[in-house]
Amino acid sequence: MRKISRISVNNFCVFDLFHRLCKSFCAIRDNVAVVWFASFSGTVLLLLHGFLMRDMLGQKEAIAFALVIVVSFFVGLLLISEYYAIRNKTDQLVNEKEKFRSLLDDLKFGVYRRSVENGGKFIELNTGLVELLDASSKEELMMHNVTDFYQDKKEMSQFAEKIKKDGCVIGQELHIVSLKGRKFIASVTAVLKKDASDKFFIDGVFEDISEWKKIEEQLTAEKVRVEAILSSIGEATIVQDTHGKILFVNGKAEQLFGIPRVSMIGRSSFDVIHFVDAERRELRDEIRLMQMAVETGKVVKNDKIFFVQKDKSLLPLAVTASPVLVDQKNIGLVSIYRDITQEKEIEYAKTHFVSLAAHQLRTPLSGTKWIIDLLRQNNSLQPSEKKRLDQLYGLNERLIFLVNDLLNVSHVETGSLTVEKKKIDVVHSIEEVVGLLKSDAIAKKQKIVVRTAVKKVALVSDPVLLEEVLKNLLSNAIQYGKVDSKITISIESKSSFVFISVHNVGSFIEPSEFDKIFTKFYRSAAAQKLRPNGTGLGLFFAKSVVDALHGQIGFSSSLKEGTTFYFTLFKKNA
Amino acid sequence: MKILIVEDEKIISDVLQEKLEEENFTTKVAADGVEGLEAVQEFEPEMILLDLLMPNMDGFEMLKILKSDPKTKNITVIVLSNLNQDEEIKKALVLGAVDFLVKTQLSLAEVVAKVRQYGYIIK
Numbered sequence: 001m002r003k004i005s006r007i008s009v010n011n012f013c014v015f016d017l018f019h020r021l022c023k024s025f026c027a028i029r030d031n032v033a034v035v036w037f038a039s040f041s042g043t044v045l046l047l048l049h050g051f052l053m054r055d056m057l058g059q060k061e062a063i064a065f066a067l068v069i070v071v072s073f074f075v076g077l078l079l080i081s082e083y084y085a086i087r088n089k090t091d092q093l094v095n096e097k098e099k100f101r102s103l104l105d106d107l108k109f110g111v112y113r114r115s116v117e118n119g120g121k122f123i124e125l126n127t128g129l130v131e132l133l134d135a136s137s138k139e140e141l142m143m144h145n146v147t148d149f150y151q152d153k154k155e156m157s158q159f160a161e162k163i164k165k166d167g168c169v170i171g172q173e174l175h176i177v178s179l180k181g182r183k184f185i186a187s188v189t190a191v192l193k194k195d196a197s198d199k200f201f202i203d204g205v206f207e208d209i210s211e212w213k214k215i216e217e218q219l220t221a222e223k224v225r226v227e228a229i230l231s232s233i234g235e236a237t238i239v240q241d242t243h244g245k246i247l248f249v250n251g252k253a254e255q256l257f258g259i260p261r262v263s264m265i266g267r268s269s270f271d272v273i274h275f276v277d278a279e280r281r282e283l284r285d286e287i288r289l290m291q292m293a294v295e296t297g298k299v300v301k302n303d304k305i306f307f308v309q310k311d312k313s314l315l316p317l318a319v320t321a322s323p324v325l326v327d328q329k330n331i332g333l334v335s336i337y338r339d340i341t342q343e344k345e346i347e348y349a350k351t352h353f354v355s356l357a358a359h360q361l362r363t364p365l366s367g368t369k370w371i372i373d374l375l376r377q378n379n380s381l382q383p384s385e386k387k388r389l390d391q392l393y394g395l396n397e398r399l400i401f402l403v404n405d406l407l408n409v410s411h412v413e414t415g416s417l418t419v420e421k422k423k424i425d426v427v428h429s430i431e432e433v434v435g436l437l438k439s440d441a442i443a444k445k446q447k448i449v450v451r452t453a454v455k456k457v458a459l460v461s462d463p464v465l466l467e468e469v470l471k472n473l474l475s476n477a478i479q480y481g482k483v484d485s486k487i488t489i490s491i492e493s494k495s496s497f498v499f500i501s502v503h504n505v506g507s508f509i510e511p512s513e514f515d516k517i518f519t520k521f522y523r524s525a526a527a528q529k530l531r532p533n534g535t536g537l538g539l540f541f542a543k544s545v546v547d548a549l550h551g552q553i554g555f556s557s558s559l560k561e562g563t564t565f566y567f568t569l570f571k572k573n574a
Numbered sequence: 575m576k577i578l579i580v581e582d583e584k585i586i587s588d589v590l591q592e593k594l595e596e597e598n599f600t601t602k603v604a605a606d607g608v609e610g611l612e613a614v615q616e617f618e619p620e621m622i623l624l625d626l627l628m629p630n631m632d633g634f635e636m637l638k639i640l641k642s643d644p645k646t647k648n649i650t651v652i653v654l655s656n657l658n659q660d661e662e663i664k665k666a667l668v669l670g671a672v673d674f675l676v677k678t679q680l681s682l683a684e685v686v687a688k689v690r691q692y693g694y695i696i697k
Contacts, residue, residue, distance in 0.1 A: 374593060
C-alpha cells in the first residue's frame with residue numbers, strides 16, 4: 001500500500017504535469033481532441049512507468065490499471081464524436097440564421113415582428129424597414145411603436161380590427177409617415193400569431209407603393225381622358241379588338257344605332273348592328289373589308305353601307321375603319337360611322353341637275369344653231385347678211401361650248417364621270433379630232449401636222465373621254481397659236497404606254513403661272529389677252545379626265561420653244 | 575324614205591322637217607311618245623328620229639314599246655337628244671336605237687349625213 005501510494009503520488013505528479021502542459025499547449029478552448037490526446041498519451045506514459053515498476057505491483061492491480069486506460073480511451077473517443085456532432089449542428093444553424101438575416105435585410109421591403117399590445121413595439125425587423133421608415137439604425141427603430149408611423153388614426157384602428165377579426169390582413173393600403181416626416185402609401189400584409197406563452201404578436205411585410213399608385217393614377221387619368229376624347233367625337237365611334245369584339249361605344253353611336261351600350265360591348269358589330277347594301281343584301285364583303293383593315297393595318301373607307309333601322313328603313317352610312325397600331329402591331333380597330341342621308345340627297349339633286357341642265361340649256365341652243373344653219377344656206381343672202389349670220393352661228397357655238405364645259409366639270413365634281421373602256425386606236429382618235437377642228441385652224445392659216453412612227457396605236461381606254469382631252473388641247477393650240485404657223489401632234493408608242501403631245505408656237509405660259517394652269521377657272525395672262533371670254537375650265541377638265549384614265553398630264557412653255565401640252569396613257573388601262 | 579320626227583320642241587322639229595324635206599325625205603312630226611306610237615301605225619315610217627325627254631311618254635318608253643312589237647321592231651331608230659350622260663346613251667342603245675346623236679354637237683348637214691348613212695343600210 002505504501003508502495004502504491006508512493007507510485008500514485010509519483011504517477012499523479014507525472015499525469016498532472018502532462019495534463020497541465022497539454023492544457024497550456026492547447027490554448028485553443030475548443031480543441032478537445034488535442035486535450036484528450038495529450039491526456040491519453042500521458043496516461044500511456046504512466047502505464048509505461050507502471051510497467052517498468054511492475055515488480056512493485058501485483059498482477060491484479062496491473063490488469064485493473066490497464067482496463068481503466070482502455071475504458072478511458074473509448075469514453076474519451078465517444079465524448080469527442082458527440083462534441084463534434086453538436087458543434088457541426090450549431091455552426092449550421094448559425095450559418096442558416098445569417099443567411100436568412102442577410103436575405104431579409106437585402107429585401108427592398110420591410111419585414112418585422114411586433115407586439116400587439118403597448119402600441120405595437122417592434123420585436124424583430126430588417127434593414128429594409130429601417131430604410132423605408134428613414135431610421136438611422138435598427139436600434140433607433142426598435143425604440144418606436146408601430147402606431148407612430150400612421151398618418152391616419154382611423155386607418156390604424158381599422159387595421160387592428162381587421163387583423164383581430166380575420167387573423168390576417170393582405171395587401172392593405174396604409175398612409176404612412178416616416179421618422180423624417182416623408183409621407184407615402186404602403187401596402188402591408190400581416191399575420192396574427194401566438195407565442196409559447198400564449199402572447200399575441202404580428203409578423204408583417206411592408207412595401208412602399210407610392211410609385212405604383214402614381215403610375216396607376218396616371219393610367220386611370222389617361223384612360224378617362226381617352227374615353228372622354230372618344231365620347232366627344234361628333235360621329236358614331238366604335239372601338240373593336242382584333243377579333244371584332246366591341247370594346248367601346250360612344251354616345252353618338254348609341255344614338256345612331258338606337259342600341260344601348262351594354263348590349264354592344266363584347267359582341268361583334270356585325271352581330272349587333274344590322275348592315276346591308278343598297279339592295280338590302282347582307283354585307284359579307286364589308287366584314288371582309290373590316291378584317292382587311294385589321295390584317296393589313298390600312299384605313300378602309302366605305303360609303304355604300306346601310307343600317308337597317310327599327311322601322312326597317314335604310315340609313316345610308318359612310319364608315320372609316322382605322323386600325324390601331326402600337327409598335328407596328330395591330331391591337332384593334334376604330335370605326336367611325338357617319339349618317340350621309342343629306343349628302344346622298346345633295347348628290348342626287350346635283351346629278352339630277354346636271355342631267356336637267358344639259359337638256360334645258362341645250363335645247364334652245366340646238367334650236368338656234370339649226371335655225372341659223374338653215375338661214376345660212378339661203379343663196380339669196382347679201383354678203384353682209386351672210387357675215388352677220390356666221391357671227392351669230394359662232395356666238396351660239398361658243399355658248400354651246402361653254403355649257404358643255406360647265407357640264408363636264410359638273411360630271412367630274414359629282415363623280416358621275418364614268419370611264420368606259422374599249423379597244424381603241426389612238427391615231428384614229430387623233431385624226432377624228434383633227435377633222436373636227438380643222439376648219440378653225442384653216443381660219444387662222446395654221447397647219448396641223450400629225451407625227452407618228454406607226455399607223456396604228458392600240459390601247460384600252462375610253463374613246464369619248466380621250467377625244468375630249470384631245471379636243472381641249474388641240475383647240476387651245478389653235479386658239480393660242482400664232483396665225484400662219486404649224487401645230488404638231490406627236491404620238492410616241494412605248495412598250496407599256498403612249499405619249500401624246502400637242503405643240504404650238506405663239507403665246508406662252510409665264511413660269512409664275514405653271515402651278516396654277518390646271519386649276520379650275522384659272523386663266524393665264526396670255527389667254528385672257530387673246531380670248532377674254534374663255535371659261536378657264538378646259539385644262540381643269542382635261543386633267544380630271546387624264547387622272548380618271550390613270551394617265552399623266554403636263555406641259556412645257558417658253559417664248560423661244562412655244563408651248564407643248566402632253567399626256568400619257570397606259571396601253572392596258574387598269 | 576319615210577322619217578318620223580318625235581320631238582316636243584316645235585322649233586327643233588320644224589327646222590328638222592324643213593331640212594329633211596329639202597333633202598327629199600318624206601317626214602311627219604309627233605310631239606311626244608304617245609303621238610309617236612299613233613303616227614307609227616298610220617304613217618309606217620322606215621326611220622324614227624327620237625327625242626328622249628318629252629311629256630306624256632318619254633323616248634325611252636316609246637323605244638321600249640316599239641322594239642317589243644314585232645310589227646315595229648325593225649324600224650331604224652336614231653336617238654336625237656341633248657342628254658349625253660353615259661348611262662342614258664347606254665340605255666338607249668341597249669333598248670335598240672342604232673345611234674345616239676347629241677343635237678348641239680351636230681350641224682343640220684351632219685344630221686342629214688347620219689340619216690343618209692343609216693338609210694343606205696336600210697336599203
